[in-house]
Amino acid sequence: MLAFVAALLLSIYFTTVGQLEAESDAAADGEFASLERVYSEGGMRELSQQTIARTAREGSMLYVLAESSGAVVAGDFQQLPSQPGDAAERLDFRFERPDEEGRIVRKRARGRVGRLLGGPILLVARDMSDDEAIADRITRALWTVAVLGLLLSVASGLIASWFASRRVETIANAALDVMAGDLTRRAPVRSDGDEFDGLAETINAMLDRIEQLMQATRSAGDAIAHDLRSPLTRFRQRLEAALEAPPNVEADREALRKAAEEADRLLEMFAGVLKLARVEASGNWTLQRIDATAILKDLAEFYEPAAEERQLGFQSSVEEGLTLRGEAGLFAQAASNLIENAMKYTPSGGRIEVRAWLRPDGRMEFNVLDDGPGIAPAERDRVLERFVRLEGARTSPGAGLGLSLVSAVARLHRGGLHLRDGLDAGGRRGLGAALVLPAEARP
Numbered sequence: 001m002l003a004f005v006a007a008l009l010l011s012i013y014f015t016t017v018g019q020l021e022a023e024s025d026a027a028a029d030g031e032f033a034s035l036e037r038v039y040s041e042g043g044m045r046e047l048s049q050q051t052i053a054r055t056a057r058e059g060s061m062l063y064v065l066a067e068s069s070g071a072v073v074a075g076d077f078q079q080l081p082s083q084p085g086d087a088a089e090r091l092d093f094r095f096e097r098p099d100e101e102g103r104i105v106r107k108r109a110r111g112r113v114g115r116l117l118g119g120p121i122l123l124v125a126r127d128m129s130d131d132e133a134i135a136d137r138i139t140r141a142l143w144t145v146a147v148l149g150l151l152l153s154v155a156s157g158l159i160a161s162w163f164a165s166r167r168v169e170t171i172a173n174a175a176l177d178v179m180a181g182d183l184t185r186r187a188p189v190r191s192d193g194d195e196f197d198g199l200a201e202t203i204n205a206m207l208d209r210i211e212q213l214m215q216a217t218r219s220a221g222d223a224i225a226h227d228l229r230s231p232l233t234r235f236r237q238r239l240e241a242a243l244e245a246p247p248n249v250e251a252d253r254e255a256l257r258k259a260a261e262e263a264d265r266l267l268e269m270f271a272g273v274l275k276l277a278r279v280e281a282s283g284n285w286t287l288q289r290i291d292a293t294a295i296l297k298d299l300a301e302f303y304e305p306a307a308e309e310r311q312l313g314f315q316s317s318v319e320e321g322l323t324l325r326g327e328a329g330l331f332a333q334a335a336s337n338l339i340e341n342a343m344k345y346t347p348s349g350g351r352i353e354v355r356a357w358l359r360p361d362g363r364m365e366f367n368v369l370d371d372g373p374g375i376a377p378a379e380r381d382r383v384l385e386r387f388v389r390l391e392g393a394r395t396s397p398g399a400g401l402g403l404s405l406v407s408a409v410a411r412l413h414r415g416g417l418h419l420r421d422g423l424d425a426g427g428r429r430g431l432g433a434a435l436v437l438p439a440e441a442r443p
Contacts, residue, residue, distance in 0.1 A: 028111035032124040064123040088114025292322040313351040323440040334409040338368040346372040364439040371423035371430040380419040
């Protein structure tokens with residue numbers, strides 16, 4: 001900013017002073033050319049008369065006519081300021097003149113001097129005293145503006161620095177409070193729309209996510225304990241019952257089989273936790289162009305016989321040419337989880353619809369709708385968290401990781417999972433799960 005102001009002031013100064021000197025040079029050149037024509041047409045006598053006449057005029061122009069030897073014939077000075085060469089040349093010199101009070105003052109003149117056709121010497125100049133006075137006033141004004149501009153720039157810089165340091169301090173204090181354990185602390189946003197507000201909003205969004213993860217971590221222990229207590233208790237009871245009972249090959253094998261089922265359920269739960277953690281890390285996946293239409297059609301074809309076995313109506317509608325940039329295995333897993341979730345909670349005789357299409361906004365939407373019991377609107381955000389199972393689902397198999405895994409896959413693909421009402425079935429609202437992901441542009 002200071003450099004710009006300095007460059008602007010210098011430009012104004014040199015433009016103004018340069019214009020004054022250019023006007024002075026133009027006036028001197030015009031007079032010199034006029035007297036040169038007089039000499040070429042009327043000779044030395046006519047030139048001398050014109051020089052005397054113009055010298056007698058009041059004004060800022062100065063004239064000197066001298067013989068070829070340099071002796072002055074007529075004009076404002078008794079002698080030439082300098083001896084010229086053969087060609088006319090620019091001359092800038094100082095001269096002395098009495099002012100109105102009789103004091104000798106030194107003034108500046110600028111003009112042209114040269115020999116006319118190799119003979120007499122003619123000097124035509126302009127008194128630059130008035131121009132120098134104007135230049136001095138301009139210089140003083142520019143210096144005043146420069147000093148004021150410097151002071152204002154320094155003051156505004158200090159004020160801006162103070163405000164910036166205060167904003168940074170408030171954000172830093174919020175970060176220190178969070179580090180001290182207060183996860184509800186947030187950086188203040190003043191709604192100014194500046195970079196500090198943008199930084200504070202980004203930090204707050206990060207803190208919101210950290211708080212959600214911390215809450216999920218706190219509740220994960222309770223959820224795991226709740227879900228593991230029953231299978232572990234059954235596991236131990238069956239083993240104890242088998243140990244206390246009289247030896248019986250068939251009974252022992254049955255107890256071992258049921259214990260293995262409980263162990264498989266536990267392993268499945270931990271495998272789900274590990275996969276969810278890996279998806280949320282999102283650093284080890286390679287996203288590439290995948291054919292979403294082919295994957296979804298294969299899944300619909302795979303699950304349709306299973307739905308028929310459970311006496312569920314199953315309809316699918318997948319638009320052709322759906323492609324996206326993602327990881328094929330994770331996308332297929334997410335879509336499978338949504339279909340299996342609908343089949344798990346839809347009662348016999350119900351309906352399931354699978355749809356996929358390209359939305360006008362350029363994103364692909366994969367919808368799984370059922371006419372089951374659905375989920376209350378107040379609970380829909382909560383069921384996307386890990387290990388969250390509603391009371392009505394406690395008796396069904398599962399660990400509460402299916403929808404949280406789908407949500408994590410959606411975030412990995414820069415999309416989202418949205419839950420809404422599904423198919424109406426006479427009092428049941430059903431559930432609609434929409435997986436919305438950015439689609440690749442069609443050829």
